[in-house]
Amino acid sequence: MKATIWHNPNCSKSRAALETLRGRDDIELEVVEYLKNPPSRDKLTQLYSDAGIAPREGIRTQGTDAKERGLTEADDDTVLDAMAADPKLIERPLVETEKGVRLCRPTERIEEIL
Numbered sequence: 001m002k003a004t005i006w007h008n009p010n011c012s013k014s015r016a017a018l019e020t021l022r023g024r025d026d027i028e029l030e031v032v033e034y035l036k037n038p039p040s041r042d043k044l045t046q047l048y049s050d051a052g053i054a055p056r057e058g059i060r061t062q063g064t065d066a067k068e069r070g071l072t073e074a075d076d077d078t079v080l081d082a083m084a085a086d087p088k089l090i091e092r093p094l095v096e097t098e099k100g101v102r103l104c105r106p107t108e109r110i111e112e113i114l
Contacts, residue, residue, distance in 0.1 A: 001114070004030040006039065006047075006094040014093035016107045021095070024114070034094075038087035041080050047094055051101040055079040058103055060091040 003021055008014045021029050032039075039047065048055045056079045059066050066072060066089055071079055083089045093104050099113040 001026055001097055001099075002028045002030070003114075004032060004096045006034040006090070006092060006096075007031050008035060008092045009033065011092050013105055013107055017093040017095060017104045017110050020107065020110055027114075034087050034090060034092070038084070039090075041084040044080050044083055044090070047096060047101050050096070051094070051103060053103065055083065058091050058094070059083070060089055064089055 005014070005018055005021060007018055018031065021027055044055065048058055051058070055076045056072055056074060059071050059079055059082075061067055061072060066082075069082070071082055071089070074082075091103060091105065095102055095104050095110050095113065097113045102109045102113050104110045
């Protein structure tokens with residue numbers, strides 16, 4: 001199985017998800033440090049669609065100005081534009097497999113797509 005993790009090595013939840021993925025020998029893993037290599041707006045659209053959540057459900061509020069900017073209540077286009085322009089607004093970790101996409105908070109959600 002192929003899996004991609006949109007990863008931030010400074011995040012404990014992201015590190016835990018990565019550890020889970022690396023602990024399985026049936027996974028061909030791609031690790032994308034999204035702060036260095038941010039996903040495009042189109043990729044973000046696809047990830048949230050495949051996860052079955054609205055983009056604002058995937059916005060990081062802790063340590064960002066997302067609430068002050070009204071992004072937690074904004075429409076999808078506004079949120080996606082903001083995330084594409086400033087990837088620190090993307091909550092992590094996002095994990096994508098052939099079974100779907102999950103925002104792995106809590107980390108155990110990763111099991112739903114493995």
